[in-house]
Amino acid sequence: MSDAPEPPREKEEDSNLCDREEEPSEDSSEEDEASGETEMDFLRSLFSRTLGLGSGEKVLDELTLDGVARYILSGKCKNIICMVGAGISTSAGIPDFRSPGTGLYANLQKYSLPYPEAIFQIDYFKKHPEPFFALAKELYPGQFKPTICHYFIRMLKDKGLLRRCYSQNIDTLERVAGLEEDDLVEAHGTFYTSHCVSFLCRKEYNLDWMKARIFSDEVPKCEKCSSLVKPDIVFFGENLPAKFFTSTTTDFPRCDLLIIMGTSLQVQPFASLVNKVSKNTPRLLINMEKTGQSDALMGMLGFGGGMDFDSEKAYRDVAYISTCDEGCMALAEFLGWKAELEDLVKREHALIDSKDKQDKAKLANQTVKAEEKTATETGNSDKLE
Numbered sequence: 001m002s003d004a005p006e007p008p009r010e011k012e013e014d015s016n017l018c019d020r021e022e023e024p025s026e027d028s029s030e031e032d033e034a035s036g037e038t039e040m041d042f043l044r045s046l047f048s049r050t051l052g053l054g055s056g057e058k059v060l061d062e063l064t065l066d067g068v069a070r071y072i073l074s075g076k077c078k079n080i081i082c083m084v085g086a087g088i089s090t091s092a093g094i095p096d097f098r099s100p101g102t103g104l105y106a107n108l109q110k111y112s113l114p115y116p117e118a119i120f121q122i123d124y125f126k127k128h129p130e131p132f133f134a135l136a137k138e139l140y141p142g143q144f145k146p147t148i149c150h151y152f153i154r155m156l157k158d159k160g161l162l163r164r165c166y167s168q169n170i171d172t173l174e175r176v177a178g179l180e181e182d183d184l185v186e187a188h189g190t191f192y193t194s195h196c197v198s199f200l201c202r203k204e205y206n207l208d209w210m211k212a213r214i215f216s217d218e219v220p221k222c223e224k225c226s227s228l229v230k231p232d233i234v235f236f237g238e239n240l241p242a243k244f245f246t247s248t249t250t251d252f253p254r255c256d257l258l259i260i261m262g263t264s265l266q267v268q269p270f271a272s273l274v275n276k277v278s279k280n281t282p283r284l285l286i287n288m289e290k291t292g293q294s295d296a297l298m299g300m301l302g303f304g305g306g307m308d309f310d311s312e313k314a315y316r317d318v319a320y321i322s323t324c325d326e327g328c329m330a331l332a333e334f335l336g337w338k339a340e341l342e343d344l345v346k347r348e349h350a351l352i353d354s355k356d357k358q359d360k361a362k363l364a365n366q367t368v369k370a371e372e373k374t375a376t377e378t379g380n381s382d383k384l385e
């Protein structure tokens, strides 16, 4: 049996800079748990396919945005999970690292890295943290202003419909939009908090502290033990946050509607989450292009067939091709929430603008005072001389 088929593997995705692969590590009880879970899912999926259990009940009356809206309003849809990626933050001016020409690739050359991925590799970072912090400074957003899409997710929360938001983004905009710790799984970590890298210390620092270090061009060092301080984003060679594994296990089987926005579903293990909801759970994709579609071979082998928007057998997947903001606004209109969403965005943006103004005024004031102080001191020293 030399030509026995190889066990199916996860499809090799383009090895992009932000892809995070699960790497084997010594202390990985969560990963063991997670792979056990995957095996269970596989068996469950295999049995349900072979025995025709729980497959293909049509929940949406129509595979359109309108149909999704009617389902949400029906009262049967109580647990919505959002899966989001860089596309929901592009209208906030946050560069999508994956798009060529938007910064990262062009910018890396000057850091004389051994190879581009090194800048996000934990081992390299611990020895040479400077390039990472220089890049962080360069790409630091001028303003943290969540988008219509972020506030649409916030509305789902306010209406008691959001089970959880799974984000690949590290920009903290979900939090700025009003999602709380418990509403959120930041699968690739976050800039919101930072920690001392010393296992004995692990002192936490907030975003303001980190921002001050980044903009003063100093490598952030722990105030307690002088070790390096690293933003809590997941580097290559690091495990995903434990919460990712624990929450997916409880959330996805209970999901009534999966809304996937602004992600090309190419980063594992995030991408495979779309197959963790039940066979009947409708899945809505709002994105600039269709993605996550089934790979025929993988489908035949029983490995979660991916999304099916267009085939004759399509029964639950809806693709709405647009920007995330437009898609959310359109969905809000079908739901009768449009005015409410517009008000929320206007109100929250006004708050952010006024806070920005205050901060700038405060900063200007401090600068003036510092200049006055310098002037006085210089004046005094003049007199003394």
Ligand SMILES: [Zn+2]
Pocket: 196, 197, 198, 201, 202, 203, 222, 223, 224, 225, 226, 227
């Ligand atoms: Zn420390």
